Amino acid sequence: MTRIGVTGHRSIPAAVEPSVRSGMCRLLRDDGSLEALTSLAAGADQLFADIALASDVPVTAVIPGMDYEAHLGDAAAQAAYRRILGFCTVRVQLPAEPTDEEAYSAAGRWIVDHADRLVAVWDGRPARGPGGTGEVVAYARRTGVPVTVLWEPGVPRD
Numbered sequence: 001m002t003r004i005g006v007t008g009h010r011s012i013p014a015a016v017e018p019s020v021r022s023g024m025c026r027l028l029r030d031d032g033s034l035e036a037l038t039s040l041a042a043g044a045d046q047l048f049a050d051i052a053l054a055s056d057v058p059v060t061a062v063i064p065g066m067d068y069e070a071h072l073g074d075a076a077a078q079a080a081y082r083r084i085l086g087f088c089t090v091r092v093q094l095p096a097e098p099t100d101e102e103a104y105s106a107a108g109r110w111i112v113d114h115a116d117r118l119v120a121v122w123d124g125r126p127a128r129g130p131g132g133t134g135e136v137v138a139y140a141r142r143t144g145v146p147v148t149v150l151w152e153p154g155v156p157r158d
Helices: 017-027 044-054 075-087 100-114 133-143
Strands: 002-008 034-038 059-063 090-093 117-121 147-149
Touching (some): 002 133, 017 044, 017 117, 044 059, 044 117, 059 100, 100 133
Parallel strands (some): 002 034, 002 117, 034 059, 059 090, 117 147
16 A cells, blocks of 8 residues: 655645646556545645545545644635545544644644655745645655655745
């Protein structure tokens, strides 16, 4: 079983979305031996989970140790989270953390620690805070987990 984790921005610019989607589809072509790992955050995580499910790839939801759903953004992001969560094969509820940022960091590390490969929907810039995409990518690279970055060069993040 090959486990592919995801990290990425919550907002994916329209100029990047088609290449991100096609890259995810390519990586999630399943021969029956893939599993997707995601925290189901709005944006890249939910897109990855939807593509995995459409490709019959089982999805493991890694839930940060906090009141996560309330921090996902608007009602549409929360509804998508609940919808996708209902289709997940496995749910990993992480222990409570002292701050939301530490909870996000713990979820990112868990995904990297359990993945054979990491997909990063990432503009290449530093993380805006603890647990951000840049931090998760740096952790994966330090620990030797291969990272596939899906982004169009020169396109700024929203």
